[in-house]
Amino acid sequence: MSESPTYPVWHREPQFDILPVINNHDELARRMSAAESVATLGVRGRTWRVPTRQLLLSRLESLTGTEPAYLAHMGTSTDDFLALIAATRENLKDFPATHRPFLPRFTRQLAKYDDLPEDQIAVIGGLESLSFKRSDPRRPQGLPFGRREDFVRVPLSAMWLGSNIANAIDFNFPHPLEAQCGTWRDWILGMKVMLADGTIVNTGSRAVKNVAGYDLHKLLIGARGTLGMILEVTIRTTPYDSLPKPELEFRYEQPPFTEGWRLRQNLWVQRTRPSDFTDAVRLAGDAVLEIDWASNTLWATVPPDQELARFEGDWILRSGCGKKNLEFTDPTQIALMRRAKELFDPTHKLNPGEMGIF
Amino acid sequence: MTDAQMAREMVAIVGEDAVLSGPGARRAYDCDAYTVVHSKPVCVVLPKSTEEVSSVVLWCNANDIPFTARGAGTGLSGGALPALGGILIATKRMNQILEIDLPNRRLLAQAGIANKRISDAVKADGLHFAPDPSSQSVSTLGGNIAENSGGPHTLKYGVTVQHILGVKMVDPTGQILDIYGGGPGFDFLGLIVGGEGTLGIVTEAWVKLVPLPEAVTTALIAFPTVRDATETVAAIIAAGVIPAALEFMDRNILIAVSAAFGIVYPADAEALLLVECDCAPSPGAAEKVEEEMAQVEAVALQHHALKIEVASDDAARQKLWLARKKAIGAMGRMAPSIVTHDGVIPRSKLPEMLEYCYAVAKEKGLNVANIFHAGDGNLHPCFYFDDRDPAQVEGVIEAGEMIIQRCLDLGGSVSGEHGIGVEKIDLMSRMFSPEDLAAQALAKRIFNDGALCNPCKVLPNQKSCVEHKMRWRGVAT
Numbered sequence: 001m002s003e004s005p006t007y008p009v010w011h012r013e014p015q016f017d018i019l020p021v022i023n024n025h026d027e028l029a030r031r032m033s034a035a036e037s038v039a040t041l042g043v044r045g046r047t048w049r050v051p052t053r054q055l056l057l058s059r060l061e062s063l064t065g066t067e068p069a070y071l072a073h074m075g076t077s078t079d080d081f082l083a084l085i086a087a088t089r090e091n092l093k094d095f096p097a098t099h100r101p102f103l104p105r106f107t108r109q110l111a112k113y114d115d116l117p118e119d120q121i122a123v124i125g126g127l128e129s130l131s132f133k134r135s136d137p138r139r140p141q142g143l144p145f146g147r148r149e150d151f152v153r154v155p156l157s158a159m160w161l162g163s164n165i166a167n168a169i170d171f172n173f174p175h176p177l178e179a180q181c182g183t184w185r186d187w188i189l190g191m192k193v194m195l196a197d198g199t200i201v202n203t204g205s206r207a208v209k210n211v212a213g214y215d216l217h218k219l220l221i222g223a224r225g226t227l228g229m230i231l232e233v234t235i236r237t238t239p240y241d242s243l244p245k246p247e248l249e250f251r252y253e254q255p256p257f258t259e260g261w262r263l264r265q266n267l268w269v270q271r272t273r274p275s276d277f278t279d280a281v282r283l284a285g286d287a288v289l290e291i292d293w294a295s296n297t298l299w300a301t302v303p304p305d306q307e308l309a310r311f312e313g314d315w316i317l318r319s320g321c322g323k324k325n326l327e328f329t330d331p332t333q334i335a336l337m338r339r340a341k342e343l344f345d346p347t348h349k350l351n352p353g354e355m356g357i358f
Numbered sequence: 359m360t361d362a363q364m365a366r367e368m369v370a371i372v373g374e375d376a377v378l379s380g381p382g383a384r385r386a387y388d389c390d391a392y393t394v395v396h397s398k399p400v401c402v403v404l405p406k407s408t409e410e411v412s413s414v415v416l417w418c419n420a421n422d423i424p425f426t427a428r429g430a431g432t433g434l435s436g437g438a439l440p441a442l443g444g445i446l447i448a449t450k451r452m453n454q455i456l457e458i459d460l461p462n463r464r465l466l467a468q469a470g471i472a473n474k475r476i477s478d479a480v481k482a483d484g485l486h487f488a489p490d491p492s493s494q495s496v497s498t499l500g501g502n503i504a505e506n507s508g509g510p511h512t513l514k515y516g517v518t519v520q521h522i523l524g525v526k527m528v529d530p531t532g533q534i535l536d537i538y539g540g541g542p543g544f545d546f547l548g549l550i551v552g553g554e555g556t557l558g559i560v561t562e563a564w565v566k567l568v569p570l571p572e573a574v575t576t577a578l579i580a581f582p583t584v585r586d587a588t589e590t591v592a593a594i595i596a597a598g599v600i601p602a603a604l605e606f607m608d609r610n611i612l613i614a615v616s617a618a619f620g621i622v623y624p625a626d627a628e629a630l631l632l633v634e635c636d637c638a639p640s641p642g643a644a645e646k647v648e649e650e651m652a653q654v655e656a657v658a659l660q661h662h663a664l665k666i667e668v669a670s671d672d673a674a675r676q677k678l679w680l681a682r683k684k685a686i687g688a689m690g691r692m693a694p695s696i697v698t699h700d701g702v703i704p705r706s707k708l709p710e711m712l713e714y715c716y717a718v719a720k721e722k723g724l725n726v727a728n729i730f731h732a733g734d735g736n737l738h739p740c741f742y743f744d745d746r747d748p749a750q751v752e753g754v755i756e757a758g759e760m761i762i763q764r765c766l767d768l769g770g771s772v773s774g775e776h777g778i779g780v781e782k783i784d785l786m787s788r789m790f791s792p793e794d795l796a797a798q799a800l801a802k803r804i805f806n807d808g809a810l811c812n813p814c815k816v817l818p819n820q821k822s823c824v825e826h827k828m829r830w831r832g833v834a835t
Contacts, residue, residue, distance in 0.1 A: 046604040118592040119704035119735075120600075130803050132614055141598070172542075185545055186520050193797075197401050201797040202790070209517065209700040209734040211552055212789055212799045218519075218548030227544070239598035271540075275461040315541035326542055328452060334537050336804060343800045355543070 040124040063098040117141045120208055121189060123234050124165050144181035144238035145173075146246055166230040172222035174269060176246035179294035181238060184221050191217040192232035196345035200231065208236050219340065221280075225351040226358075263289060268302035269317040271295065276311040283309040328357055359421065365401045367421075368445065368599030370817050371413045376451070378402040387446050390428065392436040392695075392781050395830035398491040399426070399446035402776050406451050408526055408534055408561040414557065416532035418445055425557040426812045429450035429470060429501030431494040432731060434700065437505060437554045438719065441814035441826060449500050454539075455479055456562065463567040464523055469500025473507075476565060484639070485567040487514035491775075492686070500560050506552030510682070513733035514636075515568070517775070519551040525530040526562040530811035538564075549801060554777050556812045557805035571636035573600070573644040575651045576675040579658045580627035580665040584608060584716075584728075588708035590661040591628055591732045594633070595705065599653050602633040604733030605682050608712075611689075613730045615681045618688035623681075624665050631658070631732065632682050634675075685729050686740070693742035699758045701765035702774030705735035711768060715739045722753035736774035737765070761787065778816045780830065786818050 114123040120141065167173075169184050190204025193216075203216040220228055255263060268287070274282045277296040281288060285298040287308065302308055302318070310316075317326065328334050334357050341348070341358045348358065359367075365379040378387070379401035388396040400423075405411045405415060418425045424444035430439055433528055434468040436737040440446045441615040449470035460483055477486040490509035497507070505526065508517045514522075524538035525547065535558070539547035552558050581587040591604060607615075607630045612623045623630065635650040637643040653668055669675045689696050703711050712728060719726035719741070730738040739761055762772050762785055772778070772785040786795060799817055814823035 097547045116704070116706070118596045118706035120595050121704065169415075172545075182516070182520065185548055186516060195797060195821050199797070201794045201795075203770040205702070205789070205795065206704050206769040207704070207735055207771050207774065209512065209702050209731075209736050209774045211517075211775055212771045212773045212782070213786060213795075213803045215519075215548055215552055216797055216801050219801055221540060221545055221548075225545050239595075239600060240599055241598040273462045273465060275459075311537075317542060328543060330538075332537065333543055335544075336537075336546055340544055340801075340804045343803055 061109065105132055106113075115141070117237070119206065120237055121206055121234055122237050123206070123232065125232055138294060141237035141239050143187070143235060144177055144243055145175035146243070165233060166225075168228055169221050169233060170224045174271070174292075174295070174297055176292060176330070177244065177294075178292070178297070180244045180246075185218060187236045188221060188233055189215055189218060189236055190234040191230055193217070193220060193228040193230055195228045196349045201228075205233065206234050224354045226341060226354050227350065228349070247292060249291040249293065251288045251290065263301045264300050265319060266303055267317075267319040268300040268308060270300070270308065271297045272311045272314040276314065280309060280311060280314070311336045326356055328355070361400045361504070364423070364445075366418060368401055368403050368414065371417060372403050372405050372410050376404040376406070376410075377402070379428060380762055387431075387440070387448070390431040390433040390436060390438040392434050392439070392779060394440060395436050395780055396832060397440050397443065397826070397830050399440040402445055402446045402448055404448050404451045408528060411449075411452075411528045411559055412532050412534050414447055415528050415530070415811075419530075419532055419808075420811070424810045425618060426811050427500065427504070427555045429498030429504070429693055430472070430493070430496045432491075432497040433501060433505060433779065434464070434776040435505075435616060435781040436696065436830075437763070437777050437812075437815060438501075438777035439815075439830065441780060441812075441830065442822065444810075449498060449559075449561070452500075452764050453498075460485075460567075463568055464564050466562060466564050467499055468562055469503070469537045470498050473497055473499060473502055473566050480567055481570070484570050486570050487565050488512075488521055488568050489518045492683070495548055499563055499565070503551050503560050503563060504553065504555040505777045506732060508731070508736070509735070510605055510731060511634075512775075513604055513731065514600050514602045519548055521566045521568075522547060522551050523564040525560045525564075527558040527560045529558040530806040530808055546804070549804070550719070552777075553805075554779060554812065554815050556802060556815050558811065569638045570654060571643075572639040572676065573647040573680065574602070574636040575635065575668060575670050576632065576634045576678050577646050577651060577654060577669070578667045578681075579631045579633065579655075579663050580624045581629045581658075582626055582662055582664055584629045584712050585709045586661045586663075587631050588659050588712055588732065590631060590663075591708055592706040593657045594654055595733070597653055597657055599635070599650050599657075601633050601650070602636040602653065603632065603732070604827070605632040605726065606630070606708075606730055606732035607632070607681060607685060608728040610692075610725070610727035611685050614688040614692055615685055617691055619680065619684060621681060628666055630681070632678060636691070638675045680814075682729070687710045689727065689740055691743055692727075693744060695745035696740055696742045697758065698738050698740045698763055700736070700773050701770060701778035702734065702736045703765050703768045703770035704816070705733065707768040708732065708735060711737065714764050715761055719752065722757045723757065724750065724753050724757060726757075731774070734774060735770065759785075780814060780827075783814070783816065783818050786816070 046235060116122065169188065172184050189208060189210065190202065190206065192200060192202050194200050204210055270280060274296050281291055281298055284298060284300050287302055288298055289301060290299040300308060337355065338358050365377055371736050377671040383402055388398045391768045403414055405414060411471050415425060424442040426438060426440045426446055428438035428446055428448045428452065436701050452470035455465060455467045455471065458480065465476060465480065465486060473487065473489065473491065476499065480486065480826065488511065489502055489507055491502065491507040492509065492557055501651035502518045503522060506518045525537050526534065529535055537546050537550065538543060573717045587606060594601065594604065609628050612630065614628065615621055616623065633654050635647045635654065651668065658666060667678065669678050715726060717729060725742050727740045727742065729740065730736055741754045741757060743754055766772065766789055772782050778786060796815060804816065809821055814820055814826065
């Protein structure tokens with residue numbers, strides 16, 4: 001990986017309630033030039049509004065240590081979105097000299113939710129909120145990640161609040177029914193994705209079963225936007241009536257907001273094999289906030305300079321500890337990830353520094 | 359290098375008893391269960407370990423020889439066809455269970471083990487390996503991984519990819535890789551499962567073991583029309599019930615099964631649905647299954663069901679399953695040859711799709727019987743015909759293309775579970791744009807940047823493959 005950026009950076013707009021929890025922004029912050037002024041983006045004679053600018057900026061700055069070069073807020077139509085992509089692609093030629101990152105803020109134009117219960121699928125725009133209206137009893141089916149009451153507590157609410165479908169898929173978010181109903185990797189049937197060069201590609205289909213070609217969307221799930229930007233997904237839904245109950249245990253009183261914020265700044269999420277999980281919980285002691293006994297996942301609060309016991313075959317996600325937030329140690333995995341990155345994003349436009357290994 | 363020299367080189371690597379060569383062996387391994395195309399390997403090797411597979415692949419790379427992995431040869435799309443000849447690496451001697459880890463509900467096995475042996479090994483512990491392709495008594499774990507196999511119970515339990523925790527594989531350059539899923543980072547395991555053996559050769563795998571259901575109830579429901587039966591399929595799901603299995607059989611299937619096994623079905627039944635509801639061990643499991651089946655029956659009656667036969671004990675359930683499990687065999691009585699197509703659609707489109715299948719068969723003057731995984735919308739129109747008649751063969755091929763095109767038009771896919779292989783490679787361009795295929799090619803290149811590992815599969819327009827197609831079909835000049 002080159003030390004200095006020679007290309008513009010595309011970085012999907014961060015979701016502020018999530019990135020502080022488990023993202024590693026050190027590299028991004030290092031790459032971003034300081035104190036760029038914010039401009040409203042004009043595309044083909046149109047001007048894009050920048051609402052709640054100061055709020056967004058302050059949050060972005062707190063995350064990255066700097067302000068973005070551009071902040072574009074889109075309208076509501078797909079045409080707007082495609083126009084911005086086209087303009088962005090054209091502008092790529094001009095950007096390298098500036099080294100400025102470009103942070104398009106795509107909002108409502110990618111928020112849609114087409115429910116097709118007979119086919120057991122939903123076609124969802126990438127920026128559709130993960131709000132709990134999905135649990136609306138008038139809807140017979142939805143995404144099988146649990147009911148509203150399973151999310152009202154920190155830390156799950158901290159990870160999910162304000163996020164959208166693309167975020168959840170980018171991070172392959174753990175959820176309370178993972179052992180019973182599977183992960184995002186099990187539900188997603190197809191995607192519309194923008195690659196690093198601006199090409200839009202489709203993967204999969206709208207059928208609940210499909211083995212045609214390589215499952216490109218599998219590669220995108222959990223890739224944190226480093227291989228492509230998720231625009232739309234087709235997801236297999238589950239009847240609400242058949243949702244099992246989660247096996248969550250809470251080890252703390254619901255904290256006040258400020259305390260909740262503090263807890264999520266030092267979050268430790270760990271999943272072990274079933275045979276190690278009781279030991280993991282016991283050794284974590286008072287640090288434990290929440291336990292999912294079904295998926296062998298624990299959420300704890302752990303200061304940046306400390307660690308909980310580790311076990312063979314486990315994995316962790318952390319917040320508040322810089323590059324330690326996400327660490328890869330398997331040389332095979334690292335080599336393959338670097339290889340994939342070079343093929344899909346050779347100029348490292350997409351979410352630089354996110355994975356900490358390229 | 360002559361064929362004899364190549365065989366001697368293989369003997370030096372894996373031993374004399376693990377190399378098959380000569381006309382008989384080459385003929386025996388020149389196709390899988392997709393028998394329309396044939397291509398002979400130079401020789402067949404039967405390694406017993408990952409290290410032997412690696413040695414063979416390293417040798418192939420050093421000598422620029424193509425190689426193809428093969429399990430039991432039950433694949434239905436030519437995925438194990440040695441398309442450019444070379445070495446065929448058969449995994450049937452890699453058939454050992456290496457570790458059973460009951461506390462963590464997982465099992466490590468070599469790739470050549472038959473699917474059903476895995477479930478048999480842990481049945482006494484109340485567990486099983488959920489993917490259950492129809493060929494499960496012989497098809498191998500490695501083959502299931504390559505094709506991301508499904509089966510009747512994938513409606514509820516998912517396909518193979520949901521049940522593989524990690525693999526050991528030999529990559530196309532001969533390196534041995536251990537790849538696990540589930541954690542942070544890119545999901546390479548999800549790419550390898552279903553990669554049709556083009557991303558490397560899986561030699562071992564950790565599989566997930568899931569509890570055997572505690573309560574199971576099966577119903578065989580007869581309908582007066584195909585439309586009634588197919589509309590019931592979507593209505594059951596929309597009502598909030600996800601059965602463990604939801605299978606469809608039409609009248610032509612019933613005729614074949616009756617002729618073969620003497621089973622009598624309602625005379626006015628044009629279609630049957632086989633519905634199975636189950637529940638994992640848990641309090642109230644039996645009641646829950648009973649409740650689900652009651653919902654199924656109510657939906658079926660709303661759609662004019664003629665007869666509903668429900669079975670809860672194992673013997674009675676096996677009887678109801680008989681037609682579904684023996685149907686393809688029974689079809690052998692109907693004509694000298696059968697071609698089973700594989701397409702998938704959103705299940706709400708089943709009624710119009712079935713009507714289209716029958717219309718196509720009529721237009722082409724062919725016989726067709728339908729038996730398929732209705733809950734998944736996974737069609738398997740079976741055309742039975744005389745393959746000695748070139749006109750009928752041509753008609754079957756044309757009918758298949760028409761049906762697959764209609765699957766695409768309805769938002770489905772060219773393959774639900776048989777894979778692309780060589781059979782459907784030309785249809786990929788109908789389903790995906792050039793940009794989509796280019797992105798898939800990038801994914802392939804993560805593992806396979808060459809042209810030796812299972813060439814001419816999945817992606818169209820591969821170098822050196824186009825000119826070989828006529829040879830595979832036996833019509834090259």
